[in-house]
Amino acid sequence: MVQFRFFIISTLLLVFFLTTAPAQSRRIESEGVKPFEFALIGDVPYANVDFRKFDNLIKEINADQKLEWVLHAGDIKTGLSPCSDELLRDRLERFQQFQLPFILTPGDNEWTDCHRFTAGSYQPLERLAYLRKLFYPQPGVSLGQRTMTVTTQARDPDFSEFVENVRWKKNLVVFATLHIVGSNNGLLPFSARTQADDDEVKRRINAALSWIKQTFTEARKSNARGVFLLFQANPRFELAKGNDKRLGFEEILNVFEQESVEFGKPVILAHGDSHHFRLDKPLFSSGTDRKRIENVTRIETFGDRDINWVRVVVDPNSPEVFIIHQQIAEKN
Numbered sequence: 001m002v003q004f005r006f007f008i009i010s011t012l013l014l015v016f017f018l019t020t021a022p023a024q025s026r027r028i029e030s031e032g033v034k035p036f037e038f039a040l041i042g043d044v045p046y047a048n049v050d051f052r053k054f055d056n057l058i059k060e061i062n063a064d065q066k067l068e069w070v071l072h073a074g075d076i077k078t079g080l081s082p083c084s085d086e087l088l089r090d091r092l093e094r095f096q097q098f099q100l101p102f103i104l105t106p107g108d109n110e111w112t113d114c115h116r117f118t119a120g121s122y123q124p125l126e127r128l129a130y131l132r133k134l135f136y137p138q139p140g141v142s143l144g145q146r147t148m149t150v151t152t153q154a155r156d157p158d159f160s161e162f163v164e165n166v167r168w169k170k171n172l173v174v175f176a177t178l179h180i181v182g183s184n185n186g187l188l189p190f191s192a193r194t195q196a197d198d199d200e201v202k203r204r205i206n207a208a209l210s211w212i213k214q215t216f217t218e219a220r221k222s223n224a225r226g227v228f229l230l231f232q233a234n235p236r237f238e239l240a241k242g243n244d245k246r247l248g249f250e251e252i253l254n255v256f257e258q259e260s261v262e263f264g265k266p267v268i269l270a271h272g273d274s275h276h277f278r279l280d281k282p283l284f285s286s287g288t289d290r291k292r293i294e295n296v297t298r299i300e301t302f303g304d305r306d307i308n309w310v311r312v313v314v315d316p317n318s319p320e321v322f323i324i325h326q327q328i329a330e331k332n
Contacts, residue, residue, distance in 0.1 A: 043303025
């Protein structure tokens with residue numbers, strides 16, 4: 001009888017160990033992939049009349065203890081307002097009011113479109129050089145009162161000027177910014193356009209293609225559960241291939257398609273440009289069947305006079321990985 005009781009107790013202990021050990025292992029594993037949140041904004045602030053609302057936005061985001069960082073999808077002024085040193089420095093000072101790490105990807109309004117008369121008739125490439133110097137003074141380090149370290153494409157000797165293209169990883173999710181801008185990715189003609197402007201577009205597209213491929217390679221290698229890509233332009237997903245308005249984006253969209261399909265897990269393509277919040281699945285595969293690529297979601301930010309923000313909840317343990325919430329600033 002004693003032996004039988006010993007056998008029962010031993011069996012129960014063994015069953016308990018076998019059933020609880022995996023659960024404990026899962027708990028330990030999940031601690032490294034806890035959910036986290038961040039803020040996404042873009043196309044702000046545009047004009048002086050927007051400053052009060054933008055200040056409200058900064059205060060609201062700073063007061064949110066759940067957020068890890070702030071991402072800005074570019075266009076920090078209107079396309080017609082001056083591209084002066086003073087205005088750009090003003091925007092930097094405003095962005096530095098964010099207490100969290102702040103990461104900006106450039107838009108066309110702050111350099112590509114600066115050739116316009118009302119914007120000051122600047123040479124766009126000169127403004128691009130100033131923009132990089134001003135907003136990326138320490139390559140690989142974010143802006144914001146609290147900074148974070150990121151990997152910059154400028155570490156690659158082949159793309160040493162692209163300090164603005166950065167990548168980082170948190171809890172098995174990979175993030176990257178890409179310098180892809182409106183005005184057909186900088187291809188729109190203007191009277192003072194030179195061969196150097198055309199060459200810049202080709203080089204920037206090549207840099208973006210390389211950075212996209214490297215980002216997905218990193219995601220596959222590290223068995224990442226999701227990829228989040230941020231850029232400024234609306235690349236005209238809805239237009240047919242070969243449309244003139246897609247010429248500056250065609251190669252990039254092809255690579256988005258190829259890499260996303262191969263990755264097979266949730267991918268976010270986040271951008272601004274059109275000035276209204278949008279959440280959809282805009283990417284289709286090539287071929288006559290044109291199947292929707294279900295693992296890809298597009299987020300377009302609020303912008304212009306609509307000064308609100310997007311909360312992105314990242315849960316690596318959920319099938320969707322990315323959960324999106326519209327945040328309407330209470331005082332705006």
